[in-house]
Amino acid sequence: MATVLSAQTTDKAVNKVTPRLFETYPTAAALGSANAEQVGELLKAGGLGMYNVKSKNIVKLAAALVQNHAGEVPRSIDALVALPGVGRKTANVVLGVIWGTPDGVVVDTHVLRLAQRLGFTRKNTPEEIEQALCSLFPREDWDPLSHTLIFHxxxxxxxxxxxxxxxGVQTLCPNAFNAEHVGRKAH
Ligand code: SF4
Incomplete structure (x- = not known):
């Protein structure tokens, strides 16, 4: 739920709102049968943007978890991306962080930029960059790789x-002291 809420907002804002959310709706069943408007009010009170859309999304998601997975978070990429509002990036965050079995490297804006600046790839779409990183790094490094690049x-x-x-990696970086224009999103 926190990963879904984090779309287009900061982790700080999400971390502020989730304790209250999980306290009020402690199970998938509780959230899945909640009134989306009330959930939206809770998100709004916590300072989260797009609270109307996000509240509808997480209520639907919780209901699907109950209906299709007995209220538990599934462990496969296919089952995860079949859930409403869950894309490959969200699914891989969940697989990596909860189960330690990501199906790929999570490519957010930081990973995209760093992969280019550090010379791991010349590609510029998230999908192509994910493929390049998966080829370069062993599977057991996929989860820590994205966390490390995001942190850096x-x-x-x-x-x-x-x-x-x-x-700290200045001597290894092909774009050191000349990186301002490297690492842009595909247009
Ligand atoms: S040397 Fe500069 S461009 Fe390269 S990873 Fe470090 S901060 Fe980024």
Missing amino acids: GRRVCGAERPACAAC
Whole structure:
């Protein structure tokens, strides 16, 4: 639920709202039979944007978990992406973080930028970058790889101002001190 709520918002905002959400609706059955408007009010009170759409999505998702999976989170990529509002990225976050069995590398905006800046690939769509990273790294590294790149992207290698002088992999990076224009999304 937290991963679905995190679309187009910060983890900080999601982490603020989820304790109250899970306290109020402690099971998939409770959330799946909840009134979406009331759930939306809870998300809004927690400062989450797009609360109307997101509340409808998570109520539907919880109902599908109850209907198709006895209220549990499934463990396969196919079962996960068949759930409403769950795409490949969300499914791989869940598979990696909960079960330790990702089916690919999660490519968010940080992973996309860092994969290009560090010279792992010249591709620029998330799908192609995921394929390239899966070929370059062993499966057991897929989950920690995306967490590491996301952390590095947030703390050091920012989109606008990469801190190359302070970067621990500066001597290995083909774009060190010249990275501002590398790592852009496909248009
Ligand atoms: S050297 Fe610069 S561009 Fe390369 S990873 Fe470090 S911060 Fe990013």
